[in-house]
Amino acid sequence: MIPRRSRRLALLLALGVFLSGCASKGPDPAERWNRAIFSFNEGFDKHLLEPAATGWDWVLPEVVQTGIRNFYSNITMPVTLLNDILQLKPRAAAEDLGRIVLNTTAGVGGLLDVASMIEMPKNNEDFGQTLGRYGVPPGPYLMVPLLGPSTVRDVWRYPVDSGARPLNYFIPIWASLTLRVVENFNIRAYYLEELQEARES
Numbered sequence: 001m002i003p004r005r006s007r008r009l010a011l012l013l014a015l016g017v018f019l020s021g022c023a024s025k026g027p028d029p030a031e032r033w034n035r036a037i038f039s040f041n042e043g044f045d046k047h048l049l050e051p052a053a054t055g056w057d058w059v060l061p062e063v064v065q066t067g068i069r070n071f072y073s074n075i076t077m078p079v080t081l082l083n084d085i086l087q088l089k090p091r092a093a094a095e096d097l098g099r100i101v102l103n104t105t106a107g108v109g110g111l112l113d114v115a116s117m118i119e120m121p122k123n124n125e126d127f128g129q130t131l132g133r134y135g136v137p138p139g140p141y142l143m144v145p146l147l148g149p150s151t152v153r154d155v156w157r158y159p160v161d162s163g164a165r166p167l168n169y170f171i172p173i174w175a176s177l178t179l180r181v182v183e184n185f186n187i188r189a190y191y192l193e194e195l196q197e198a199r200e201s
Contacts, residue, residue, distance in 0.1 A: 029140050037143040044146065045188075050195075053188035060189075067111040068186045072179075074103045074110025079164045083125035087133045092123045127161050128154030 057065070077100045084093035099115040099122060107114040116122065131153050132138070139152030147158060162168070168176050 030142060034141065034143040037145055040145060041143070041148060049184070049188050050192070053185055053192060056185045057189040057192055065186055065189060068182070069190065070103070070107070070113045071110045072183045072186070073113070074100065074107065075167050076165060077103075078166050079161045080123055080125045082164050083127060083130045083161075084123060086127075086130045087125060089123075089125075092121075092125070095121045096123055126154075126157040127164075128157040131156065 060068075077096055081093055081096045081100065084090075084096055099120055102115045102120070103110045103113060106112070128151070136153050138154065142150050142152055142155055144150050144155055144158070150157075167179075171179075
């Protein structure tokens with residue numbers, strides 16, 4: 001199922017390749033750092049990630065790219081499930097557990113998003129949202145190298161949610177890093193046209 005445009009833009013921000021950035025209220029205590037990292041991220045995208053994603057999009061048929069997206073969505077669902085539990089959301093946890101089981105079995109290891117075909121709800125939770133639920137303030141706006149816009153609170157989602165990926169404990173680190181590279185190329189290829197339009201506007 002194609003995500004709504006708002007979710008697309010949120011994902012672009014998370015990858016650090018969306019050009020509009022986030023406007024912060026009041027003075028930015030890390031403005032110099034944020035500007036420097038934004039320039040680095042933009043250069044990395046224009047000179048490395050975008051050309052690689054363009055080649056990726058040219059080589060792989062859309063159906064293959066969709067299967068890859070579904071696979072990565074499925075292997076990261078345990079992260080969402082963990083945060084459902086930490087946020088004391090039993091209904092969401094049941095829904096996401098159902099998606100994992102259904103897509104892993106009937107969906108051939110997650111290559112097919114059977115859960116979306118039958119309109120099973122899909123939640124989107126991370127550790128930053130978990131901290132927010134328990135009253136941790138977001139803190140200042142922060143640009144993260146390669147990962148993009150965040151806040152001091154939400155930056156903790158990267159190490160914690162990465163550590164919550166079960167597959168990382170069953171494969172060597174080089175395989176885990178390779179999977180991340182493939183994941184990012186595939187996602188970047190998916191947004192080639194939207195990002196081009198964003199740059200032009």
